[in-house]
Amino acid sequence: MNYEEHFDRSAQLRSNHWKSIGNLHPDVITHLINPAFMGGPEWPSTRQAFVIVDTPSGTVLSSDGLSDPYNDFNENPDNQAYNGVGCEFYIECDENLGDFDAIKSSWQFSVVYQAAQLAAGNPNIASIIEEHTYVSTELYHCTVPDSFLNEHGRVGVLFGLKSNQVPAEVELSLETIRLVNVTLLTKAELDYITEKGGEARMEIARKLEALPTAGKSFLDRQSVV
Template identity: 40%
Template sequence: MSTEVYDQTNEVRDTLFSSLGNVDPDVIGHMINPAFMGGPQWPSLRQAFSIIRTNKSIKVASNGLSDPFEDMAEPNNGFRLEVIAETAEKLEADIYNTWLFKLVYAISQQAAHSSQIADFVATHGVITMELYAEDCGLEEFQNKNGMVGVILGVESPDMPKTVNFPAEEITLVTVQILTPDELDYVAEKRAEGRKHIHELLQKKGVYHRIELNRKSVLENGSSKWKLWEKS
């Protein structure tokens, strides 16, 4: 791993996060790295998360998925992404114990395990996945199987989707929670459903910003799917 690229990556990422709000001086990390306990390994082993605040919202972002791989000589930016979620909901002072942190942590670990999420978002625009409700602290969004759906990569007018880093272009992967009927819709319609949900999130001005009491963008649920498709 190039020390120069690593240092430059930290500088560019710090600048990016600072452009999105006031960044807490301390990152959230682990006393024992999850990679040492059977979890996926991040590019430079370092696993951290940044807290970004504005007067209207709070964001949690992964900080390390775009680090250069420590065992690769060629210039690179790791998995070429960072994960970010934003909400205006009131959270506990200890962000580490909140659903927002747990959500970003769960997706970040999936990104490290898969290593292909940046490619999937680049190819498809948005992607969806399911998480165990207990892992992200969002039991109120779970379906009958105890899963919570999320859509990744929702484009927003106040959040860049791609950013040039020292070695590669990285994707800032936004996270939006799907309501249970939106998840059912995506499961049935697949690529068409993902595209339609993405369009509705943008059309209604929801974008990536998470609201725990958000109504489904499908309005009246699955019984109205065909009506939405005709509109």
């Protein structure tokens, strides 16, 4: 298959996956002007989109395009084995986020958007997550309450928690990719990881996965440290 065929097949497989979990909205969240044209990170096929999935227990927002085949697929043999960066990033909510405009302006979308842009700028992100299982990082420009922000105005998130409803992988046209959960951290959890490092990150991940709400992000969750 050529680039266009792999692109279409991968898109269909992703859609089928999300439809198996809930109601996949027909419209995606995207840009009028691609940020890559204005100095932002370039996604594999340049297409930057996010899908909305309503489930019986809330809403899932996921990047849709980080696992597209690379747009130089036909000319570059080095990229012919990969579905982009090998990941899509999603945030899982315990509520229905409302209509399309409300979702675009939600704090949840701001978090998953910044996580996806971070991943687009780090094409080795899949191997990093595979090596460490859980990855913590800080994101800029997230519209969460100030109580979640550190002194630099960044919010902490954890990549890689297991979800009770979203499988960790999905097979696409070229390879099996990761579906990476993005979990919002409290400031206390972020500070704990910043101070104590990798062992603290693993401890928090284990405690979060033990919760009935494992994998979900919400503002009134009690800190686990």
